Amino acid sequence: MSSKLFVSAQEVAEKAGVSRSAVSRTFTPGASVSAETRRRVLEAAEALGYHVNHLARGLMRNESGIVCLIVSDVATPYRSALLRELTIQLQNAGKVAMFINTDRSDGSVDRALQQAIRYRADASIILSGLPDKSITQLCLRNGQRLVLINRDDDQPGPLKINLDDFESGGRVATAFFRAGCRSLAFANSEAGTPSLMRREHGFVAAAAKLGLDVTVERHGSTGYEAGKVLAQRMLTRAERPDAVFCATDLLACGFMDAARHQFGLSIPHQLCVAGFDDIEQASWSSFDLTTFAQPVMTIATRAVEWLGSGRDDATSEVEHSVRLTAELIWRGSIRAG
Amino acid sequence: MSSKLFVSAQEVAEKAGVSRSAVSRTFTPGASVSAETRRRVLEAAEALGYHVNHLARGLMRNESGIVCLIVSDVATPYRSALLRELTIQLQNAGKVAMFINTDRSDGSVDRALQQAIRYRADASIILSGLPDKSITQLCLRNGQRLVLINRDDDQPGPLKINLDDFESGGRVATAFFRAGCRSLAFANSEAGTPSLMRREHGFVAAAAKLGLDVTVERHGSTGYEAGKVLAQRMLTRAERPDAVFCATDLLACGFMDAARHQFGLSIPHQLCVAGFDDIEQASWSSFDLTTFAQPVMTIATRAVEWLGSGRDDATSEVEHSVRLTAELIWRGSIRAG
DNA sequence: TATAAATTTGCAAGCGCGTGCAAAAGGTGC
DNA sequence: GCACCTTTTGCACGCGCTTGCAAATTTATA
Structure with a gap:
């Protein structure tokens, strides 16, 4: 050497x-x-x-070309799919992705974010459920552009990308109704993320409008295990629901597994199930889950495009907000009307 | 502002x-x-x-603090789990992770790698199946330290972390034998990755030693769909195997789903199944798959430790190679002996 | 208290690069 | 040929930082 x-x-x-x-x-x-x-x-x-040498170039230009991805639950199917698309598109746009994992909630997150700032990242994309406002503020204060995905935030400046969660909830209620279900349930996590809550509210509102019973239960995270627990709670009740909308596909998988293997229920004949995210497992024949596909590709495209577009001009104060619709993917977990 | x-x-x-x-x-x-x-x-x-400003600091010190993660199939459960652990540990070690996605095989990979070099990354960790030697050479030529995970490479210099795939294959054959299975099968992908091939060879060798029949079939990628196809091929045969070792958990999931839902087989009574990776889905009750857990945490620890240790001294020419053992996780897809 | 040793501090050079400015080179029309 | 305009080139400065070196300060020792 x-x-x-x-x-x-x-x-x-x-x-x-x-x-x-x-x-x-x-x-x-x-x-x-x-x-x-x-x-x-x-x-x-x-x-x-x-x-x-981009270190030197970034030093001169005051523009590093680095985009910081702030992510929690990377190992989750939906997150990793989104991450995949984002990295590919950033790469194609000539940017470089820096990774920050917020799974550990101890100080390491802050430390890592400081790191990103030290490298003068031009922008951050937050696809983390972590509701810590200080993170977004820190990014903004340090002159980064910011993209928030499925995450509410009232500060002006960042691009916010959201889905029509409320309407999706409504569509599921209607679908259950058409399938002849009359006793609905919503299985949610305790996380209380705005997007999850909107799904819940949309579902509940539509069910009420249709004159249907609906019970809501919340527990744990948005993962498989929580789905199982929720099933145990909801399916042991005297009046068992005949349809359940799970806030997340992972919840749905857990719910279905418990419903089938612990309660011996047949899906969709005795119980209709819907989920959200369209993770790969939803299409597996063990689940064959009717669910909503997040438009991952579009989300990534929009985010990267926005980052590529010129820096805020005088129009800096306009709200940048994108609302995408989740596509309903029909599979076998809801019986035909 | x-x-x-x-x-x-x-x-x-x-x-x-x-x-x-x-x-x-x-x-x-x-x-x-x-x-x-x-x-x-x-x-x-x-x-x-x-x-x-770490751009400036990196410029002076000739050491950026950036570690580059070169990954394909991020959206795959095993990969994303490994990625998660690596990012967390890098973060804790005060390094910063730069992400390169090699899913697209067009020129974008090369472009992205060039990017990493331009940022003077100190090291690269390759957890990509992509067999392109030019990538590793490019990293080395540009003074990066290199970690190869589950990936053969004969060049000296990089740290190579591998599992005892061969022995694992052998252990499965024994387990099948004890379970009373006599007609074994190995379901592999066409990828031909060395680690996958070692599992196959270990399995076949042990089966031969035990005097058992074993057929091998290879198809497609290491994903769910390929598993289904493999099941269709192997289960329609005149003499159907009574035990199958799938090179990957995802393959196993596809295989099991096809076996159950298309062939009506009961697992483990009519068919024993084993997988490799211990992805989260393996523990789901729909699969309850006996499999090998990759020591993800240890892999990450070793990699990060090695990167933290001083640069090669005079001892530069020694082979850095780590061999870890995959832990067999017993679940219900193999019947008890 | 004086002096040697150890620690702290400021100066200045330089890391590799981009870019404004003025000089040089090349092109056009008469 | 000259005057004029456009394009290309080199010089030199500075981006924000680290670090060797020597001066200044503190601390330890006689």
Whole structure:
């Protein structure tokens, strides 16, 4: 290994027989270089294995090209799917993704966020349920653009991407009604995330309008285990519901497993089930779950596009808010009307 | 918004009434500053909202603190679990994780990797099945330390973390034998990843030793759908196997679903199944899959520790190789001996 | 108290790069 | 040929930081 690890623009310049500025300009889109100089520079750069040092470039330009992804529950199917799409699109847009995991709620999150600020990330995308406002404020205060996905926040500035959770809840109630169900239930987590609550409220409101009974139960996280617990609670009741809308596909999977294996219920004949997210497992034949697909691709596209668009001009104060509709994916967990 | 986005060490120095070096030293562990100066600097920094600019620091130190995660199939349960652990531990070690997604096989991967090099990442952790050697070479050539997880590579330098796949395969064969199974099968993907092949070979070798029949079938990726297809192929045969080891839990899930819902087989009574990875779904009661748990936590710990340890000294040429054992998790998909 | 040793501090150079400015080069029309 | 305009090039400065070195300060020792 040579002691000098990286080649600098200086060396490229010497080899190409031009000035250092010429090298710099060759790698700066839109700068003024003649075709001939450019060619010679590129040739020398290739030969020497030169890579522009983005640390230095970011230092000069006051723009690092780094986008920070702030995520919790990465290992969850829905989150990892969204993450996948975001990273791919950021990559295609020439940005680079820096990762911050907020699963641990101790100080490490703060420390990690500080790190992102130290690297002068241009923007942060928050796809974390963590309701800690201080995080978003810290990002904003440090001049980052901010994208909030499925997460309420009343501060102006950030782009907010949300789904029509309320309406989706309503659509499920209608679907259950058409399927002949009369005693509805909503299985939610205790997290109390706004998007989850909107699903609940939309469902309850629509059910009321249809004159249907609806009970709501909340427990634990949005995961599989919580779904099982919720099933145990709701299915041991005297008047067992004949349809349940789970706030999350994972909850639904847990609920279905308990309903079938512990209570011997047949789905959809004795119990109709719907979920939300359209995680991969929802399509597995063990579940065959009717659910709402989050438009992951569109979410990512919108987020990245917005980041690419110029920095807020005078119009800085307008509310940037996008509302997407979740697509209902019909499968076998609700019987046909 | 002020036009001046960030406060510099200079401003902190002025406010604290010390030199700029003093500020720098305050934020450099191990540097020589008196308690009093340090206090005043920290106070001023806090008041002004100062954050060390790591772009500049990286430029000086020739060490960015960035670790690059090169990942494919992020949305896969096993990968996302590993990713989760890695990011958490990197974070705790004060490193920052940069994300590169190699799912798209077009030029974007190369472009993204170039990006990482441009940011002068100190190291890369490759948890991608992508067999492209040029990637690892590019990392090494640019002075990065390299960790390869479950991935063969004969070049010296990188830390290689692997599992005892071969032995695991053997243990499954034995377990099937004890369960009374006599006609074994191995369901693999076409990917041909070394770790998958080792599982296959270990299984086949042990089966042969036990005098058992064993058929091998390979198809598609390591996902659920491929598992279904494999089941269709293997279960329509005249002599149907009574036990199948799937190279991956996802394959196993697909296999089980097809076996049950399309072939009406009862698991484990008519068919024993084992998988590998211990993804969350393996523990779901719909699957209750006996499988091998990858020591995700240990893998991450080892990787991060190694990155933290000093750069290769004279001992640079020794092979860094770690071999971990996968823990067999007994569940209900293999009947008791 | 004087002097040697240890610690702290400021100065200044430089990390690799982008860019404004003025000089140089190239092009056009008469 | 000249005057004029456009494009290209090099110089030199500065982005925010670290660090070797020598001066200034504190502490320990005689």
